[in-house]
Amino acid sequence: MTLKELNFFYKLSDNPQVTQVAQELKISQSAISLAIKSLENKLEEQLFDRVGKKLILNERGRYFKEKTLPHYLAIIDSQKLFQKNKLAGNMKIASSKTISNYLMPDIYYEFLSKYSDVKFDISTINSTKIIENILNSNLDIGLIEIDINNSNLIKQKLCDDELIIVTSDENAPKIAFIDTINKKWILRETGSGTREVFINSLGKYAQDISIFMELQDFEEIKTILIDNKDTITAISKNAVKKELESKKLFQIKLKNFEVKREFHIVYHKDKSTNLLFQTFIDFLKSKFKN
Structure with missing residues (x-):
């Protein structure tokens, strides 16, 4: 069924005079007749009784109109949906x-x-x-x-970001070489951007990282770090801003390394x-x- 066929159907259901409907729509009577015939063939039902030059809606046609008109009107309204609100x-x-x-x-x-x-x-x-x-x-x-x-x-x-090394051990050195940090590394899982950027930035020194545990959530990692001073991680500075300010975690700067990303x-x-x-x-x- 096409919207044009349905439009002709609803027009004729209100006005059985094919001539008048054709004039209103500025098309030929034969075009309307062919469209209605096409609609009836698709439904395999006759919707109108042909009485002289009139098309009178029959019982099947009235039932079809009752069931379909609300949906047709909704479809017609939807054509104007994004004209009214393009930010939807x-x-x-x-x-x-x-x-x-x-x-x-x-x-x-x-x-x-x-x-x-x-x-x-x-x-x-x-x-x-x-x-x-x-x-x-x-x-x-x-x-x-x-x-x-x-x-x-x-x-x-979008913006720049920095990965930093943190631990809850306030006595840890403030600056250190990566291979001198004797703590258990807690990192994100494989596939994580944080992990991938950190490991790739280390290059050959990545072999000095002995990963003790892998987790999917930063909050879990921070909890382990805060409860265990012998642990350490690489994490976005944005993710530990509050913990650094409250001195629950402390940064260890790596000598000769600065891990930046975008x-x-x-x-x-x-x-x-x-x-x-x-x-x-x-x-x-x-x-x-x-």
């Missing part, structure tokens, strides 16, 4: 854990408060899985903490960049810039 829609967004837990909550809240017809489907997964989901078109936008070069992805920088927005190169999509991208950039 449901977006699927995933962020890596550092970004999701420590940077995004207030940004999500502020954007949704500003645009009430927008909904977010938000998930928190590691950067590797975000990239997989973007490539499989399961996400609209990803926020990652690793550098990636893929011809099917568009990548835009946070990025990524999306598929074939993603349609409508007004809602671009507005959110611009909003993100402005917030991270500030």
Whole structure:
């Protein structure tokens, strides 16, 4: 069934005079007759009684109108939906854990408060899985903490970040070589952007890291560190800001090493960049810039 066929049907259900309906719609009578016949053939039911030059709605036609008219009107109304509000829609967004837990909550809240017809489907997964989901078109936008070069992805920088070494041992040296730190390393799981950037930055010195435990959540790692002074981790400075200020954790600066990285927005190169999509991208950039 087409919207045109349905439109003719509803017009004739209110006015059986085919000539008058044709004049109103500025088309030929034969065009209306052919459309109604096509509709009836698709339904395998006769909707009108042919009485002279009139098409009179019969019992099957009245039933069809009763069941379908509300849906037809909703479809017609939906054609104007985005003309009324171009900043409406449901977006699927995933962020890596550092970004999701420590940077995004207030940004999500502020954007949704500003645009009430927008909904977010938000998930928190590691950067590797975000990239997989973007490539499989399961996400609209990803926020990652690793550098990636893929011809099917568009990548835009959000901001800089720094990874630091922390422990709860207040007597630990403030500056040290990586191979002189005699503590148990607690790191994120394989696939984590934080772990990947840290290990890659160490180069050949990565062999001096003996990983005691791997966890998926920063809060779990921080809890272990605070309760056990013989442990240590590499973590985003953003993730331990409160703990450094309260002196629950202490930074150890690495000699000859400074671990910097960038946070990025990524999306598929074939993603349609409508007004809602671009507005959110611009909003993100402005917030991270500030």
